[in-house]
Amino acid sequence: MSLLHLAIISPFLFAIFVPFVFKYFRQLHTGWFVLILPVLLFIYFFSFISITSAEETVTKTISWIPSLGIDFTVKVDGLALLFALLITGIGSLVVLYSVYYLQKDKEQLNNFYVYLLLFMGAMLGVVLSDNLIVLYTFWEFTSFSSFLLIGYWYKREKSRYGAQKSMLITVFGGLSMLGGIILLYLMTGTFSMAEIIQQTNGIITHHLFIPAMLCILLGALTKSAQFPFHIWLPDAMEAPTPVSAYLHSATMVKAGIYLVARMSPVFAETALWVWLVAGFGIITLFWGSFSAVKQTDLKGILAFSTISQLGMIMTLLGIGGAALHFDSVKDSYYTVATVAAVFHLINHATFKGALFMVVGIVDHETGTRDIRKLGGLMPFMPITFTVAIIGTFSMAGLPPFNGFLSKEMFFTAMVRVLNMDILNMETIGILFPVIAWIASIFTFVYSMIIVFKTFTGKLQPEKLKKKPHEAPIGMLISPIVLASLVLAIGFFPNVLANTIIAPAVAAIMPDFTVDVHISFWHGFTPELLMTFGVIAIGFLLYKTYPKWRAVYKIFPEKLSLNHLYDDALTNTERGSRRLTNSILTGSSRTYLLYLFVFFIIMLGSTLFIKDAFTFNTSNISSIHIAEVILAVGICIVAISILFVKSRLTSIILLGAVGYSVSLFFVIYRAPDLALTQLVIETISVALFLLCFYHLPKLKKREERISFKLTNALISVGVGAIVILIGLSAHSNKLFESISHYYIENTYKEAAGKNMVNVILVDFRGLDTMFEITVLAIAAIGIFGLIKLRQQGGKKTENK
Amino acid sequence: MRKIDTNDMLLQVTTKITAFIILLFSLHLFLAGHNNPGGGFIGGLMSAGAVVLLLLAYDLKTVRRILPFNFIYVAATGLLVAILTGMGSFLFGAPFLSHAFDYFQLPFLGKTELATAVLFDIGVYLVVVGITMTIIQTIGEKE
Numbered sequence: 014m015s016l017l018h019l020a021i022i023s024p025f026l027f028a029i030f031v032p033f034v035f036k037y038f039r040q041l042h043t044g045w046f047v048l049i050l051p052v053l054l055f056i057y058f059f060s061f062i063s064i065t066s067a068e069e070t071v072t073k074t075i076s077w078i079p080s081l082g083i084d085f086t087v088k089v090d091g092l093a094l095l096f097a098l099l100i101t102g103i104g105s106l107v108v109l110y111s112v113y114y115l116q117k118d119k120e121q122l123n124n125f126y127v128y129l130l131l132f133m134g135a136m137l138g139v140v141l142s143d144n145l146i147v148l149y150t151f152w153e154f155t156s157f158s159s160f161l162l163i164g165y166w167y168k169r170e171k172s173r174y175g176a177q178k179s180m181l182i183t184v185f186g187g188l189s190m191l192g193g194i195i196l197l198y199l200m201t202g203t204f205s206m207a208e209i210i211q212q213t214n215g216i217i218t219h220h221l222f223i224p225a226m227l228c229i230l231l232g233a234l235t236k237s238a239q240f241p242f243h244i245w246l247p248d249a250m251e252a253p254t255p256v257s258a259y260l261h262s263a264t265m266v267k268a269g270i271y272l273v274a275r276m277s278p279v280f281a282e283t284a285l286w287v288w289l290v291a292g293f294g295i296i297t298l299f300w301g302s303f304s305a306v307k308q309t310d311l312k313g314i315l316a317f318s319t320i321s322q323l324g325m326i327m328t329l330l331g332i333g334g335a336a337l338h339f340d341s342v343k344d345s346y347y348t349v350a351t352v353a354a355v356f357h358l359i360n361h362a363t364f365k366g367a368l369f370m371v372v373g374i375v376d377h378e379t380g381t382r383d384i385r386k387l388g389g390l391m392p393f394m395p396i397t398f399t400v401a402i403i404g405t406f407s408m409a410g411l412p413p414f415n416g417f418l419s420k421e422m423f424f425t426a427m428v429r430v431l432n433m434d435i436l437n438m439e440t441i442g443i444l445f446p447v448i449a450w451i452a453s454i455f456t457f458v459y460s461m462i463i464v465f466k467t468f469t470g471k472l473q474p475e476k477l478k479k480k481p482h483e484a485p486i487g488m489l490i491s492p493i494v495l496a497s498l499v500l501a502i503g504f505f506p507n508v509l510a511n512t513i514i515a516p517a518v519a520a521i522m523p524d525f526t527v528d529v530h531i532s533f534w535h536g537f538t539p540e541l542l543m544t545f546g547v548i549a550i551g552f553l554l555y556k557t558y559p560k561w562r563a564v565y566k567i568f569p570e571k572l573s574l575n576h577l578y579d580d581a582l583t584n585t586e587r588g589s590r591r592l593t594n595s596i597l598t599g600s601s602r603t604y605l606l607y608l609f610v611f612f613i614i615m616l617g618s619t620l621f622i623k624d625a626f627t628f629n630t631s632n633i634s635s636i637h638i639a640e641v642i643l644a645v646g647i648c649i650v651a652i653s654i655l656f657v658k659s660r661l662t663s664i665i666l667l668g669a670v671g672y673s674v675s676l677f678f679v680i681y682r683a684p685d686l687a688l689t690q691l692v693i694e695t696i697s698v699a700l701f702l703l704c705f706y707h708l709p710k711l712k713k714r715e716e717r718i719s720f721k722l723t724n725a726l727i728s729v730g731v732g733a734i735v736i737l738i739g740l741s742a743h744s745n746k747l748f749e750s751i752s753h754y755y756i757e758n759t760y761k762e763a764a765g766k767n768m769v770n771v772i773l774v775d776f777r778g779l780d781t782m783f784e785i786t787v788l789a790i791a792a793i794g795i796f797g798l799i800k801l802r803q804q805g806g807k808k809t810e811n812k
Numbered sequence: 813m814r815k816i817d818t819n820d821m822l823l824q825v826t827t828k829i830t831a832f833i834i835l836l837f838s839l840h841l842f843l844a845g846h847n848n849p850g851g852g853f854i855g856g857l858m859s860a861g862a863v864v865l866l867l868l869a870y871d872l873k874t875v876r877r878i879l880p881f882n883f884i885y886v887a888a889t890g891l892l893v894a895i896l897t898g899m900g901s902f903l904f905g906a907p908f909l910s911h912a913f914d915y916f917q918l919p920f921l922g923k924t925e926l927a928t929a930v931l932f933d934i935g936v937y938l939v940v941v942g943i944t945m946t947i948i949q950t951i952g953e954k955e
Contacts, residue, residue, distance in 0.1 A: 684849035766847035792943035
């Protein structure tokens with residue numbers, strides 16, 4: 014176990030101690046204890062920067078299930094390190110923020126921090142694992158720790174609804190991803206990501222390649238809340254705000270992004286991948302930003318904004334994948350998209366984390382998140398306002414913040430799509446820059462709504478639950494740190510360029526040499542003009558928002574994806590209940606019907622398909638007159654059982670059948686069987702008579718068996734099938750009987766002349782032993798049924 | 813079995829004789845099993861038949877006095893005998909339920925074949941008697 018493994022497992026180990034700390038150190042907020050870990054981890058991962066920026070990787074392995082090729086392999090490269098730093102860095106800030114956000118007396122802090130630590134460990138595992146099965150394990154761990162965190166206030170119905178929704182959707186994707194992983198294993202014979210990437214050229218024409226790609230992509234799309242699976246994210250906003258800031262903006266929703274980036278070297282050489290990733294991304298980008306504008310809840314806006322920004326990163330990764338398509342275009346012309354994706358990933362984590370914390374502060378200090386009730390908070394909360402300005406302007410893509418830089422690069426990449434002469438991009442590709450531009454306008458609009466509707470305008474004190482005032486300093490530290498990062502990255506982007514972005518891009522595109530240089534000023538390029546357009550039209554739209562708000566009402570609620578999801582859920586439940594009720598009627602007649610129909614269909618069709626029915630008369634012995642008489646007699650008796658009116662008659666007729674069978678045994682020279690059959694038949698007839706005697710007098714009607722055509726058909730069918738199988742089996746004796754051995758050895762080996770008895774007690778004595786056990790159990794059962802039924806009532810009465 | 817008020821002298825006297833004949837027949841069936849039709853199973857059923865006849869002619873209490881067994885124990889003993897016979901072969905390093913036989917010179921019977929399979933058959937016999945009587949007595953007692 015190396016230090017790296019320990020780093021991944023340490024949150025899980027730490028989580029064990031959290032409840033003890035919570036219970037025995039009540040005066041200390043548990044968060045302070047938890048805070049130690051992410052800070053230490055952040056420092057530890059920071060020390061890897063010198064290694065990864067030299068384009069080297071660190072790999073450590075401990076074996077877990079070596080016989081299945083599943084090893085806990087940890088690999089640190091540029092991409093993994095970027096995510097690990099985000100997870101631990103923002104993790105530390107979120108824990109610090111939560112110390113002030115959650116009150117130690119009113120909340121179940123032990124639950125909160127255990128879930129949070131589980132999530133942190135799982136997320137580190139996802140980004141650092143090289144083995145796909147280990148990655149999948151941690152992946153599901155993130156799903157259900159997120160489920161626990163969303164449902165943290167489990168007494169609220171909405172929390173439970175959101176938790177269930179996110180669980181169903183992400184686990185659906187996770188399972189499909191597992192399918193994809195298994196398909197990859199079938200193609201390459203390994204679970205190791207590094208080895209799969211090496212084999213890419215060999216598997217690209219494999220017939221499982223496309224299914225594997227689709228399965229894995231489904232996992233990534235659901236986790237990263239891409240259209241149409243984005244619906245869980247807005248409902249996940251019922252979680253405490255630190256959770257929303259951490260999971261649903263900076264880390265978990267980026268797990269899908271990570272997976273797409275990680276898998277790009279494997280899949281991106283196919284056009285389908287580029288189209289799917291970029292296509293879903295651009296739709297999500299537009300739909301997220303379009304929907305964000307109509308929200309009235311601040312966290313709702315941020316949720317849709319996250320969806321849209323994730324779509325943007327996804328688009329960039331898809332377009333960046335196009336660079337892998339042809340080996341001839343290995344220049345930085347197309348790789349700019351990947352660089353932009355990584356850069357925006359970092360930027361989004363910083364400003365979105367800050368914005369969530371700002372919203373949390375507003376909620377905490379005023380008691381509401383509804384923008385219709387908020388307004389005019391600027392004089393009361395100057396620091397929060399400043400942070401909000403920085404965050405939203407960066408999100409909208411305004412200079413001099415970091416969002417401006419990544420948005421410029423995004424536009425650059427989109428414009429270059431037009432020049433791609435591959436993958437049919439030159440025709441439909443025009444849609445990419447157009448949609449991206451429109452989406453950016455909406456992004457601008459909702460960014461302005463967040464900051465100006467909340468902080469400017471008139472204060473409405475009568476609508477607020479509390480008198481607004483500035484948040485405590487501890488709560489402000491984390492958003493201030495993030496906002497400073499937004500500024501710092503905005504002004505000095507190249508500090509990041511060679512240390513973090515370049516290694517990450519190198520990990521996504523292993524064969525490329527990418528020169529990452531982020532410049533503030535490109536000259537008068539189309540992208541700059543696009544940004545001016547965004548600002549101008551965005552400002553206009555923001556000002557006239559009340560006039561065109563009615564647009565959102567055109568789209569009916571009934572067709573929304575949420576409605577679709579709810580309908581699907583209720584209809585599935587209703588449908589399966591209806592199905593169950595219609596099949597499982599509770600009547601054993603119906604079940605017998607199923608059994609027999611199944612019997613007829615399966616055996617009949619097998620006989621028919623295999624053409625198995627044969628009839629061979631060569632080994633049939635001659636028929637004796639006594640057998641004919643007996644057979645006719647037994648048939649008459651058996652058939653008349655069906656038509657007699659009285660039950661007593663049918664019992665006696667059944668006895669007649671039994672005695673005729675014993676006569677058959679006599680004819681076929683089986684004395685032991687005949688003797689036993691006689692005695693047993695007598696006993697069972699006596700027992701039948703006993704049952705008959707005790708039938709209840711009420712409702713006892715002597716009736717003929719009513720005739721039902723289906724029953725008649727089925728019984729005739731079963732009989733016919735059994736006869737056919739018997740005849741066929743008899744006609745095909747595959748090998749000689751083993752009875753010669755018994756005939757020869759009964760006396761020699763076992764000193765008996767009665768072969769039946771010798772077989773029963775000597776050759777096959779074990780069967781007999783268990784048959785007498787069966788008899789004993791039956792006797793005890795009868796004894797227990799009768800005695801305990803009589804005594805059971807008395808005993809309970811006595812007690 | 814309900815209490816019978818009428819005088820069943822004829823039935824009871826014939827039963828006294830017949831029961832012994834049936835018991836002897838069942839013993840014969842049991843012992844002859846190795847070489848002729850018969851064996852533990854049918855022998856046990858026949859013995860139980862003799863007891864049933866007694867039950868019909870007399871009543872449950874009388875039969876209980878004559879045969880003071882708990883028939884569940886009889887069945888259990890039978891199972892135990894069968895299993896122990898099977899395990900006995902372990903003593904000689906043979907697999908479970910390996911039977912052996914040999915011929916012995918016995919005081920009254922002369923040269924006789926003794927086989928462990930008969931021990932096993934005794935187990936079967938006891939189980940069959942035990943369960944048949946348990947079932948019949950339990951159902952008969954219930955009211």
